[in-house]
Amino acid sequence: MNLYLENKRVLITGGSKGLGKGIAKLFLEEGASVGICGRSQETLEQAKSELDGELIILQGDVTSREDRERIIREFIGEFGGIDILINNAGGSNGSSVMETSMEEFEEAVHLNFLSAVGMSKLAAEYMVKNEKGTIINISSIFGRESGGKPTYNGSKAALISFTKSFADEMIQHGVRISGVAPGSVLHPTGNWQKRLKENPEQINQYVQQHIPAQRFGTVEEIANTVVFLSSDRASWVIGATLNVDGGQSYSNF
Template structure:
């Protein structure tokens, strides 16, 4: 299936490793012009060496308003605009609610939620002028049900809600907003890989008991969904956040 993504201008936050890196790789294979941003210049350069010199790398912290504005400005100056934004930057912190400081809750919301809101608003200003564009927010199945750490669950729930609200606002301008909620995914730099190495019996038991597909998801499976939703083949998907989880989630919507 031709997704018609040749020469589309794609910016991916948190793109130097894990899901972001896999998403960037697949967009590049589809012929898109891709830029990634991340905090570590070393990691960004390593990813460019692996994926190809045509990959644009932009160092910055998306929890910073100034960095968000600079990243978007440098990207649009390089490519002349933006067609697709993938808000992938995120992370997990804290533990049980009573053992987690308010500062950690605030950090989680800045990273997992407010950074995506800020980047979306900036990108949308460009997309409205062209009367087209796509924004994809990467949340989690734990934004719909408690499963991760409380800071993570709450901030990803906020992102799912924002996705629907912003989608309803933007579609009249020709801009589609939707989301992907991954389940447990195994990749070299992820928490599941670390936990699997530390306690393989326990983690394998978790998989057997909690994932009907009886295995972890892969980066490629998440990336495939993101790239499809970014294309015109998904033109009637507006405001939905799609679970991509091998049946792991308990929700039936």
């Protein structure tokens, strides 16, 4: 299936490793022009050396308003506009509610939620001018049900809710917004890989008990869904956040 993504201008936050880099790779294979941003210049340069295609790197911290504005400005300065934004930056911190500081809760909200809100608003300003654009927010199945850390669950739940609200607001301007909620994904720089190495028996038992597909998901499987939703082939998907999880979620909605 031709997704007609040639020459589309795509910005991916958290794009230097893991899922973000996998999404960038697939967009590049589709002929898109891609910008990836991240905090580490070294990691960004490493990703650039591993990816083929029209790619720029943008160093910055998307929890910073000033960095968000600069990243968008530099991306548009390079490519002349923005067609697709993938809000992928995120992370997990803390432990139980009572053992997690308020500072950690605030950090999670800024990283997993407010950074996406800020980037979306900035990108949408340019997309509205062209009456066309797509924003995809990467949340998690644990934004719908318990399973992750409380800081992560709450901030990802907020992102799912925001996705629906902003999608309903922006579709009349030609800007389509949706989301992807991955389940447990195995990749070299991820938390599951670290835990699998530390305690393979426990993690393999977890997979057998909690993932009906009986294995972890892959970066490519998540990226395939993200790239499809970014294309006009998914033109009637508006405001939805799709679980991509091998059946792991307990939710039937």
